[in-house]
Amino acid sequence: MQPFKVYILGCGSALPTLKHNASSQVVLVRDKMFMVDCGEGTQVQLRRSRINFNKLSAIFISHLHGDHCFGLIGLISTLGMLGRISPLHVFAPKDFFPILQQQLDLFCNGLEYEVVFHVVDTKRNDVIYEDKSLTVSSIPLEHRVACCGYLFREKPTLPHIRRDMIDFYGIPECQRNNIKNGADWITADGDVIPNSYLTFPADPPRSYAYCSDTRYMPELYRMVENVDLLYHEATYCSENENRAKLYYHSTARQAAMVALKAKVKRLVVGHFSARYENEDVILKEAQELFPNTDLANEMAVFDV
Amino acid sequence: MQPFKVYILGCGSALPTLKHNASSQVVLVRDKMFMVDCGEGTQVQLRRSRINFNKLSAIFISHLHGDHCFGLIGLISTLGMLGRISPLHVFAPKDFFPILQQQLDLFCNGLEYEVVFHVVDTKRNDVIYEDKSLTVSSIPLEHRVACCGYLFREKPTLPHIRRDMIDFYGIPECQRNNIKNGADWITADGDVIPNSYLTFPADPPRSYAYCSDTRYMPELYRMVENVDLLYHEATYCSENENRAKLYYHSTARQAAMVALKAKVKRLVVGHFSARYENEDVILKEAQELFPNTDLANEMAVFDV
Numbered sequence: 001m002q003p004f005k006v007y008i009l010g011c012g013s014a015l016p017t018l019k020h021n022a023s024s025q026v027v028l029v030r031d032k033m034f035m036v037d038c039g040e041g042t043q044v045q046l047r048r049s050r051i052n053f054n055k056l057s058a059i060f061i062s063h064l065h066g067d068h069c070f071g072l073i074g075l076i077s078t079l080g081m082l083g084r085i086s087p088l089h090v091f092a093p094k095d096f097f098p099i100l101q102q103q104l105d106l107f108c109n110g111l112e113y114e115v116v117f118h119v120v121d122t123k124r125n126d127v128i129y130e131d132k133s134l135t136v137s138s139i140p141l142e143h144r145v146a147c148c149g150y151l152f153r154e155k156p157t158l159p160h161i162r163r164d165m166i167d168f169y170g171i172p173e174c175q176r177n178n179i180k181n182g183a184d185w186i187t188a189d190g191d192v193i194p195n196s197y198l199t200f201p202a203d204p205p206r207s208y209a210y211c212s213d214t215r216y217m218p219e220l221y222r223m224v225e226n227v228d229l230l231y232h233e234a235t236y237c238s239e240n241e242n243r244a245k246l247y248y249h250s251t252a253r254q255a256a257m258v259a260l261k262a263k264v265k266r267l268v269v270g271h272f273s274a275r276y277e278n279e280d281v282i283l284k285e286a287q288e289l290f291p292n293t294d295l296a297n298e299m300a301v302f303d304v
Numbered sequence: 305m306q307p308f309k310v311y312i313l314g315c316g317s318a319l320p321t322l323k324h325n326a327s328s329q330v331v332l333v334r335d336k337m338f339m340v341d342c343g344e345g346t347q348v349q350l351r352r353s354r355i356n357f358n359k360l361s362a363i364f365i366s367h368l369h370g371d372h373c374f375g376l377i378g379l380i381s382t383l384g385m386l387g388r389i390s391p392l393h394v395f396a397p398k399d400f401f402p403i404l405q406q407q408l409d410l411f412c413n414g415l416e417y418e419v420v421f422h423v424v425d426t427k428r429n430d431v432i433y434e435d436k437s438l439t440v441s442s443i444p445l446e447h448r449v450a451c452c453g454y455l456f457r458e459k460p461t462l463p464h465i466r467r468d469m470i471d472f473y474g475i476p477e478c479q480r481n482n483i484k485n486g487a488d489w490i491t492a493d494g495d496v497i498p499n500s501y502l503t504f505p506a507d508p509p510r511s512y513a514y515c516s517d518t519r520y521m522p523e524l525y526r527m528v529e530n531v532d533l534l535y536h537e538a539t540y541c542s543e544n545e546n547r548a549k550l551y552y553h554s555t556a557r558q559a560a561m562v563a564l565k566a567k568v569k570r571l572v573v574g575h576f577s578a579r580y581e582n583e584d585v586i587l588k589e590a591q592e593l594f595p596n597t598d599l600a601n602e603m604a605v606f607d608v
Contacts, residue, residue: 040378074344
């Protein structure tokens with residue numbers, strides 16, 4: 001099966017500390033690599049993770065708080081110094097681009113690759129990126145500034161050929177595509193060999209949703225229904241529910257509620273407030289409602 | 305003696321790596337704290353160093369390459385989140401301020417302290433900051449963009465009172481300032497006790513010069529003559545002298561030449577190219593000409 005992985009580069013909140021880096025993740029879908037959010041220090045985390053810098057094709061920014069985007073200009077600059085020539089696509093709320101353009105003009109004069117801007121309407125639940133392997137959709141969130149999450153959804157693949165059956169029936173290579181696309185096989189004697197004898201079902205398409213930063217949204221589950229992996233911010237525990245509401249963040253319990261209602265397979269929580277010496281309290285609170293929860297952590301890798 | 309220390313937070317070049325952070329230092333002069341340059345990741349280095357964030361009063365930026373200033377907006381933002389109310393003075397080449405202002409408007413709305421801009425004319429060798437303890441001067445350097453170093457020079461202090469002699473002669477406290485300012489003491493019997501009996505000489509004022517980034521400047525020594533500590537970039541060894549010239553950087557030998565001609569007491573070299581697995585080669589090359597050389601390193605502290 002082709003890879004679909006999420007690499008956590010940073011899962012702290014508000015500001016980078018010695019314990020947690022500012023928000024950033026890399027999402028690998030088959031042979032495509034994307035970044036979600038880019039807080040300060042992300043480029044060094046990328047080095048630490050040993051991910052191949054060059055394969056990054058697009059960066060999605062959820063919102064314009066510094067802990068989600070201060071690292072971008074540095075990363076763009078470094079990619080240039082490392083010899084990048086292929087375009088880099090940046091998806092972000094519209095207010096980002098005037099300032100990013102100024103930074104590019106001042107600091108990245110002579111950059112040898114193109115930085116392509118894509119304005120994201122954070123109020124809409126739309127496909128904003130598509131290629132042959134996947135789509136990426138915006139997920140409107142509720143935060144102090146315009147903010148959206150991102151949903152990475154693989155496209156369905158074709159069924160797998162059963163090599164043994166193909167050989168048994170002597171089906172030529174040139175017929176392979178037809179078989180993959182559902183055709184039966186008719187032997188020289190006129191027997192119809194059903195497609196189901198000749199193929200294994202396709203792997204079900206996988207999906208990953210990133211939801212940070214956001215207040216609890218009772219209807220959010222509709223937009224992330226049945227995803228294989230959900231990353232939902234859990235800045236606080238429930239004892240701080242009022243503070244969460246005030247600052248448009250979520251508690252662990254609320255993250256778990258979204259996961260439960262959405263019937264996701266697995267929940268990862270992150271964006272931890274620095275007040276928690278040990279985030280196990282956050283984990284336990286989420287697990288009470290949604291047992292298949294994990295804590296994000298720098299350098300953790302999650303298979304979708 | 306009052307402290308005069310230089311804390312190295314980052315001494316890499318061009319981009320942050322796992323080995324070296326981007327350029328930044330903190331200079332502590334008596335009770336005043338200043339930062340020189342602020343590459344990406346500086347705020348976390350500041351935490352790591354356990355320096356008291358709040359005491360920072362001014363930040364001096366040498367030039368507008370990202371490895372010297374990408375960390376500033378994040379630091380400003382974090383200082384705000386940590387409750388700063390006193391002004392922060394930022395000294396930088398003029399082109400920095402439009403973009404810094406945009407960043408403040410977008411990311412630091414409601415910042416509860418003032419960020420005061422001071423344009424530095426990088427072509428001039430002028431006092432650009434002064435208080436009761438010290439002056440800071442700009443040192444014009446030669447780089448690919450407008451660039452200057454900074455010279456921190458303590459003001460002379462008053463001589464120290466010889467407590468034993470003051471007590472011996474029964475000199476009242478109210479006369480202390482006069483004695484410190486050079487007055488002799490006349491006893492009840494009319495004897496003149498010379499000031500030199502009553503005081504120890506003042507500590508000689510100390511100075512620190514930061515020179516990065518720059519090509520070799522044969523006349524630079526005039527501007528940093530006799531400083532106690534000189535930090536001079538040594539991006540390359542002499543085998544790369546042509547490359548140094550091309551990119552407006554210096555070799556270790558050239559840094560040492562400046563130190564030698566300027567008769568500084570001690571040289572610290574930094575801003576190392578990532579090509580050097582081990583910077584001892586840089587150190588040795590500098591020491592051949594100027595033995596009292598040290599390598600900068602993250603978390604190193606130099607007493608001036």
